[in-house]
Amino acid sequence: MNPTPRSLAALALCTASLTLVATPSVAQSSSYPQQPVKLMVGFAAGGPSDLVARAFADQLGKAAGQTVIVENKPGANAVLATEAVAAARPDGLTLLAAATNHTMIPALYGSRIKFDAMKSFTPVCTLASSATVLVVGPSLPVKTVAQFLERAKARPGSLSYATPGQGSSPHLATEQFRKLTGLSLVHVPYKGAAPAVTDLLGGQVDLSFATLGSVLPHLKSGKLTALAVAARQRSALLPHVPTFDEAGVKGYVVDTWYGLLAPAGTPAEALRVLTREAGEFARSPAMRERLANTGLEPQAQCGEPFAAQLARELDAHARLAADLNLKAE
Template sequence: MKVRVAIASVLLLLVSAISMPAMAQTKPESQAWPNRPITIVVSFGAGGTADILARMIGEELSTALGQPVVIENRPGAGGNLGAQTVARAAPDGYTLLMSGSPTHSVGPHLFKNLSFDPMKDIPPVAMIATAPNLLVVNSNLPVKSLKELVQLARDKPGTVTFSSAGIATSGYLAAEMLKSTAKLDMSHVPYKSGPEAVTGVLSGDVSFIFFTVPALLPQVKTGKLRVLAITGAERSSLVPDVPTVAESGFSDFDVQAWFALFAPKGTPEPVVQRIAAEVEKILKRPDIREKMAKLGAEPRFMNPKQLTDFVAVESPRFGKLLEGAQAAK
């Protein structure tokens, strides 16, 4: 009897051993995720707001998910080089994109021959933050408010200029919106990068620029640049005395940069929802909110549907603006 029991026990163990690998093989990938490093491709260069936010969020996601998060910068073509890389990546949750309006709201209106559809091929996972732009002028320009800048542009048509890091950036869009709203005759001077565009204003070669708050504050504090206004619906805690563009006489003027995570089409829904949930938790933490505030960014979470709806409203608005800008040339 004991021999039969022993044989039965051995057989049971063998059956269990054989069935366990089979069960492991049928375990859904979304449940096993993540079991290796995750890469966040940043569609802009190192040191910029998108890059800093990607590293900040990536570090926290690494802790939450128990896997390394690697940041890979792939700037170029208005952010589309990095976006294309992610569009072609395996939809397994191990490759994400950090980008924003340049690729998903603006790009489709500027680049008609893209090999991918941003919203369809790299749909949203979670919005992370928004960031307003400061409007600054060279200190030698005889204006001390946005109204005075507008009046100068009206008094001397064609003499006031603005710089930007490219026509897909929020700074360019803000300037074009001001130009369109106030019906001004102003010229755009494009530069290869944000720092170069700021240098253009510092040297006096260009009249003004809309650009991110942290990048401009040092020059504002030294008196080399004069700040006139800030985009966004509310004033910034970094420059509380600076009025918004809307407060300066242009209602409903709200052009901000925003930053979000995206994933290749077909990424398992449980994985997308897990990342979104973790991002939402991270953005609620006081220490993260404080770090973002120092960066001039405002934590702003949106889930995949909310961000999809947001782009559906923003993209046509920018498309119309860009169409008008091109027609005016």
């Protein structure tokens, strides 16, 4: 039987009513965030963690139509910022811009920290990665890894290396290298990558196993010299710089990531929005260009794969710290 005009009108009215009823739930599904978001960084402004955080803050802020505030809280190898986020309300409005050093903190600080590196947080996504590169400043006139090793072995304990802090990823990367090569070097820790690079440029320290993002502009200007990258293949941003394998130090590979952690118990809706925007961030040509200029490459590994990576790193770094008898002061 063909529908009558009256039945069609009733059907249209019913459909419209259902649409009106459904509309609030659709709006509610994308309601996060309804207030400004705070993104905490455990290092000084200007370093790679800060650069990634500010780039993602721009992405999230524009997409969500809310202010995303980047707050730098340096100190104790990002422990201060990490504790602040772990203690925050799990509403998605306080987030942590974490990095590889996050999985090193438990091995170095033990019971002194007020959080669990896994249980206190929900891993959201990685946001970017950066190669680790051995760089020397004006106080150390060497051009190759072989020359560096020769000089360091001839005068044990005479060369100093800068890191963003005791127990930071560059610190453990350097200790791993020292264990592999038998070198004696003096550690000079700073409160972040930016002040470490400043003193390296000024000749107050001799070298650094730095993330590429923290030193690339100075490599391009010739103020610092890159000897090798700790990667399986050469960096597209430093095509003339060999890997450590090519330079004669076999098996020395260090991966550095920057990512987003939320307090444990953060609502699923907030995590969904953050995960979506991390993916958009990684796919954005504008963000890729913005980060490439500082030696960083966007990447988004989210949810369970990111959590599994954190668990593996926590175990590996605990073993490395135990082998080297490393503890934060």
